[in-house]
Amino acid sequence: MTTLSQNGSLLAGSLRRRRLPKALPPLLGVAALGVSAAGILGTGAGGWVLTVVVAAVLFVLATLIVSGAVEGGRRARDRVATIAVYGAFILALIPLGSVVATLLAKGTGRIDAEFFYHSMNNITALDSGGGAYHAIIGTLQQVGIAAVLAIPLGLAAAVYIVEYGRGRLTTVIRFFVDVMTGIPSIVAGLFVLAFWVLIVTPVFNHGRPGYSGFAAALALTVLMLPTIVRSAEEMLRLVPQALREGSYALGVPKWKTIMRVVLPTAAPGIVTGVMLSIARAAGETAPVLLVAGGTPAINFNPFSGNQESLSYFVYEQAGAASQFAPGRAWTAALTLIAIVAILTIAAKLLARRSTIGR
Amino acid sequence: MSESPMPTKVGPDPTVHSGPTLGGGAALPRAGRGLERLFRWFSTGAGVLVLVVIVAIAAFLITQAIPALRANQANFFTSTKWLPNDVAHPRFGIAALAYGTVLSAAIALVIAVPVALGIALFLSHYAPRRIATGLGFVIDLLAAVPSVIFGLWGRDYLSGPVTDLSGWLHRYLGFIPLFGSGGPYGNSILLGSIVLAIMVLPITTALCRDVFVQTPKANEEAALALGATRWEMIRTAVLPYGRPGIVAAVMLGLGRALGETIALAMTLGATFGVSIDLIQVGGNSIAANIANGFGEANATGRGALIASGLLLFAITLIVNVAARAIIFRRREFVGGQS
Numbered sequence: 218m219t220t221l222s223q224n225g226s227l228l229a230g231s232l233r234r235r236r237l238p239k240a241l242p243p244l245l246g247v248a249a250l251g252v253s254a255a256g257i258l259g260t261g262a263g264g265w266v267l268t269v270v271v272a273a274v275l276f277v278l279a280t281l282i283v284s285g286a287v288e289g290g291r292r293a294r295d296r297v298a299t300i301a302v303y304g305a306f307i308l309a310l311i312p313l314g315s316v317v318a319t320l321l322a323k324g325t326g327r328i329d330a331e332f333f334y335h336s337m338n339n340i341t342a343l344d345s346g347g348g349a350y351h352a353i354i355g356t357l358q359q360v361g362i363a364a365v366l367a368i369p370l371g372l373a374a375a376v377y378i379v380e381y382g383r384g385r386l387t388t389v390i391r392f393f394v395d396v397m398t399g400i401p402s403i404v405a406g407l408f409v410l411a412f413w414v415l416i417v418t419p420v421f422n423h424g425r426p427g428y429s430g431f432a433a434a435l436a437l438t439v440l441m442l443p444t445i446v447r448s449a450e451e452m453l454r455l456v457p458q459a460l461r462e463g464s465y466a467l468g469v470p471k472w473k474t475i476m477r478v479v480l481p482t483a484a485p486g487i488v489t490g491v492m493l494s495i496a497r498a499a500g501e502t503a504p505v506l507l508v509a510g511g512t513p514a515i516n517f518n519p520f521s522g523n524q525e526s527l528s529y530f531v532y533e534q535a536g537a538a539s540q541f542a543p544g545r546a547w548t549a550a551l552t553l554i555a556i557v558a559i560l561t562i563a564a565k566l567l568a569r570r571s572t573i574g575r
Numbered sequence: 576m577s578e579s580p581m582p583t584k585v586g587p588d589p590t591v592h593s594g595p596t597l598g599g600g601a602a603l604p605r606a607g608r609g610l611e612r613l614f615r616w617f618s619t620g621a622g623v624l625v626l627v628v629i630v631a632i633a634a635f636l637i638t639q640a641i642p643a644l645r646a647n648q649a650n651f652f653t654s655t656k657w658l659p660n661d662v663a664h665p666r667f668g669i670a671a672l673a674y675g676t677v678l679s680a681a682i683a684l685v686i687a688v689p690v691a692l693g694i695a696l697f698l699s700h701y702a703p704r705r706i707a708t709g710l711g712f713v714i715d716l717l718a719a720v721p722s723v724i725f726g727l728w729g730r731d732y733l734s735g736p737v738t739d740l741s742g743w744l745h746r747y748l749g750f751i752p753l754f755g756s757g758g759p760y761g762n763s764i765l766l767g768s769i770v771l772a773i774m775v776l777p778i779t780t781a782l783c784r785d786v787f788v789q790t791p792k793a794n795e796e797a798a799l800a801l802g803a804t805r806w807e808m809i810r811t812a813v814l815p816y817g818r819p820g821i822v823a824a825v826m827l828g829l830g831r832a833l834g835e836t837i838a839l840a841m842t843l844g845a846t847f848g849v850s851i852d853l854i855q856v857g858g859n860s861i862a863a864n865i866a867n868g869f870g871e872a873n874a875t876g877r878g879a880l881i882a883s884g885l886l887l888f889a890i891t892l893i894v895n896v897a898a899r900a901i902i903f904r905r906r907e908f909v910g911g912q913s
Contacts, residue, residue, distance in 0.1 A: 295807070306698075306702075312773045313720075315733075316725070320728075373618040373620075374621040374622045374625060381619060399899075401833070442625065442628070500720075500723065531723045531724070532837055553723075554720065
């Protein structure tokens with residue numbers, strides 16, 4: 218009985234407790250910013266970064282004091298937690314905004330015909346021209362070959378896990394698909410180097426290691442495969458069981474049911490996962506660096522000879538000793554991110570159209 | 576990376592329903608049965624291929640590493656030198672690289688994990704429902720930025736502010752050994768770790784968000800009904816429920832950070848040494864050293880780099896297996912509940 222009355226009085230107390238007026242917290246924020254700007258920018262003690270940091274600290278302190286006095290310590294801590302959570306999100310937007318702004322500021326300088334129609338062949342450190350044509354060709358071919366290899370394999374593995382798999386083997390495979398998503402790209406590159414470039418190709422190549430765009434595609438396949446399996450698996454699981462049973466009831470064999478009913482139903486979601494994995498593969502640099510070798514010239518043949526890729530071109534130009542190299546690097550970066558962004562946004566839009574979406 | 580590695584819908588295994596009695600293989604004409612078998616074998620083979628690839632990675636890396644390790648005249652695990660291209664006396668050790676890898680990854684996590692938890696809570700419990708998905712997409716965009724672009728940005732843009740920050744840290748916190756160096760500043764562990772933190776943010780956030788969203792509504796409402804503020808509800812209902820998931824998310828972020836290559840190759844100073852100082856030009860990592868050193872490596876040098884890659888593979892494999900084991904056990908657990 219005593220506990221009940223205590224609870225009752227507590228509840229009544231919290232209902233009667235005073236709250237801060239709604240407009241006050243934003244006002245505190247503005248005031249903190251103002252004080253900080255006057256104290257730091259005004260006296261020249263630091264730049265705008267320090268101003269914002271000090272303003273945030275002042276805002277938190279002011280909230281703690283004001284809210285603590287009016288509403289009590291629990292409400293004050295709640296308000297500070299809210300500020301911290303919103304602050305974390307805003308903090309994450311800063312690098313994204315900065316990367317985009319820097320890309321637009323520095324990357325537009327070399328958007329010209331020469332950049333997109335010429336390679337770096339015979340371009341010395343003193344030449345201002347040169348382009349990324351050979352790199353764009355390389356990226357498209359390598360990612361294309363990787364997609365041709367990884368999509369059927371990935372879909373088949375997902376079909377196995379969802380439609381055929383039972384028992385311990387399936388559990389193990391599902392587990393290692395997840396683990397495989399965490400394999401560093403440089404390790405995938407080293408694997409293809411050790412296996413394809415240093416052991417397999419010398420057999421056909423008079424004993425010399427054969428760096429090629431295809432080797433890079435193999436490494437990208439290793440990186441794409443688990444992503445595709447994982448997303449396709451989730452999508453196949455969302456296909457209603459009744460659809461499969463209806464097909465079986467009509468006497469359709471299982472493989473035809475999978476090909477004609479299950480996969481088409483899951484298609485939009487699967488395409489989304491595939492495009493995201495392609496976008497990620499397009500941005501990979503490390504495997505290309507190790508197994509495609511890179512070249513300043515145009516090479517249309519992915520199966521023989523060194524090949525460039527856009528991401529590797531960015532890396533190369535960023536380290537090149539020429540006053541014109543940074544401009545090329547940034548424009549190539551902008552081109553690369555345009556390709557990746559188009560793929561990513563298209564994938565997201567397709568996901569929204571999916572009929573069996575989550 | 577928006578594909579959450581952890582499915583939001585978990586239920587009884589649907590494969591149970593598609594047993595051998597369905598799909599009517601027995602009633603098929605002979606040709607159809609052959610196709611059925613072919614299809615089954617192909618998909619099984621693709622599934623097994625995943626296991627084959629993981630084993631093959633280890634096998635081929637070991638094969639290529641052994642000659643170089645044999646030729647090595649220093650202790651591979653304790654030496655801080657990296658001179659495998661010396662034809663007469665190749666000597667190399669992983670100590671400095673492994674130290675730099677672990678240090679930069681640790682600093683990156685110290686920066687990234689609190690922010691990632693904050694963003695995940697924001698997306699799951701603070702942001703208005705209607706725009707939460709869109710805001711989550713913004714964070715996913717960070718994952719879509721290729722690492723070479725983060726490297727370029729870190730090297731050409733962020734190194735300026737970080738140089739200023741390094742000087743400031745040294746002036747006011749110089750008594751801490753971490754900030755003891757008087758310069759030069761720029762391509763330091765601090766710069767590399769900040770770039771790394773930005774890169775592991777999306778995956779850690781996505782996993783934490785998925786865990787927080789799954790908190791049973793009953794637990795949350797019970798906490799609120801007892802008079803808890805929103806923060807108290809999160810502390811008593813959401814965070815304890817999500818703890819294993821948070822641990823797994825942090826470990827997956829760690830796996831990413833350990834294996835990141837190009838961004839670190841472009842932002843670290845690529846020196847070989849063991850120093851606690853974060854702000855001085857320097858620092859290196861296993862992966863960055865492979866990218867930087869591959870161009871001028873001879874046969875033994877290549878073998879040495881592959882040997883270091885083998886160690887990196889082993890470390891990331893252990894971290895990932897541990898993280899996935901936590902998620903996997905939890906998935907079964909949650910699946911049994913719902």
